[in-house]
Amino acid sequence: MTEIVLPNDTNGLGNLMGGRLLHLMDKAAAISAQRHANQVCVTASVDSVEFQSAIEQDEIIIIESWVNRAFRTSMEVELKVTAEDPRQETQRLCNRAFYTFVAIGDDGRPVPAPPIHPETEDERDRYESAAKRREVRLLLAGRLKLDDAAHIKEDILDALAADRL
DSSP states (O other), X not given: OEEEOOGGGBOTTSBBOHHHHHHHHHHHHHHHHHHHHTSEEEEEEEEEEEEOSOOBTTOEEEEEEEEEEEOSSEEEEEEEEEEEETTTTEEEEEEEEEEEEEEXXXXXXXXXXXXXXXXXXXXXXXXXXXXXXXXXXXXXXXXXXXXXXXXXXXXHHHHHHHHHO
């Protein structure tokens, strides 16, 4: 998805307003989720949004998004935001985020999301990392106990043991 930053999109410093960027990111993530699920999908959560670099008026925003993993009815969508200065012909990474979407059926209730079948090493890494991030989300929400966190339990115990040394 591409968009140009116009004066109405900016704050008093001439930079893209964060809320406007989140809106565009949500739309791009919804498109990826809906294309994957062939269903209407809704935003369930937004986490780990990293604002690394301001996007200035007249720059072009490039938002890339893809589904890292599908769980039962939810999917993790990763987004990468790049700003392009058309005059200088340069691009820079500005933001990265993870959104969770849920596929919704005609009756308004969640429906199963099709599985992801990672093929490349990069896709397999993103797939495995998505499971770990999901467990962290569920742990923080109190919906999962550490004993049931199969993907991150060992990582946490290793980190705690290393901290004791």
